[in-house]
Amino acid sequence: MRLALALLCSLAGGAQAETVVATQTIRPQQIISPDAVRMDQATISGAYVSLDDVIGQESRYVIYPGRPLMIGAVGEPALVDRNQIVELIYAHGGLRILAEGRALDRGAEGERIRVMNSDSRTVLFGTIQPDGSVLVKK
Known part of the structure; x- marks a missing residue:
């Protein structure tokens, strides 16, 4: 033993x-x-x-x-770089609005970043999608 x-x-x-x-x-x-x-x-x-x-x-x-x-x-490697032009998507129910924006942060898929709507200059938060677009919420 x-x-x-x-x-x-x-x-x-x-x-x-x-x-x-x-x-x-x-x-x-x-x-x-x-x-x-x-x-x-x-x-x-x-x-x-x-x-x-x-x-x-x-x-x-x-x-x-x-x-x-x-x-x-x-x-994860970043999909979006700071100051990159990105597509902003707002979707609620059956409504879907697309706009152009500028990324204020750098991030990978699934990360929340700040973005600025190019037309209104409003700063929003959104989640980076697999295609590099940003899904924003109000």
């Missing part, structure tokens, strides 16, 4: 989690490519543990080589 317990303890101690680490400087708003990250034999609380979770995502801030990619450091 003692031998089995000692064997289990040594096996458990030998297993170490891996952490995703930057191999090069990753700039803000840069899409993370496979050559920009690698797995490192370290256990860092709050860091990504899978390359699949970060490759193809967009960096939220600068990440330096050798540093772990922490949860929240990356996110």
Whole structure:
């Protein structure tokens, strides 16, 4: 029994989690490519543990080589950039109004951003749709 317990303890101690680490400087708003990250034999609380979770995502801030990619450091790539002209959609019941607007923030699909109606100069909040348009609510 003692031998089995000692064997289990040594096996458990030998297993170490891996952490995703930057191999090069990753700039803000840069899409993370496979050559920009690698797995490192370290256990860092709050860091990504899978390359699949970060490759193809967009960096939220600068990440330096050798540093772990922490949860929240990356996110979905932005569909809408600040000052981009976007289609504003207001839909309520059977009514659907389309207008042109300017994005006042940057964001990805599903995020709420501020937009300004180009005609009335009214600032509204809306949700970015998969096609890059913004669904606004009153």
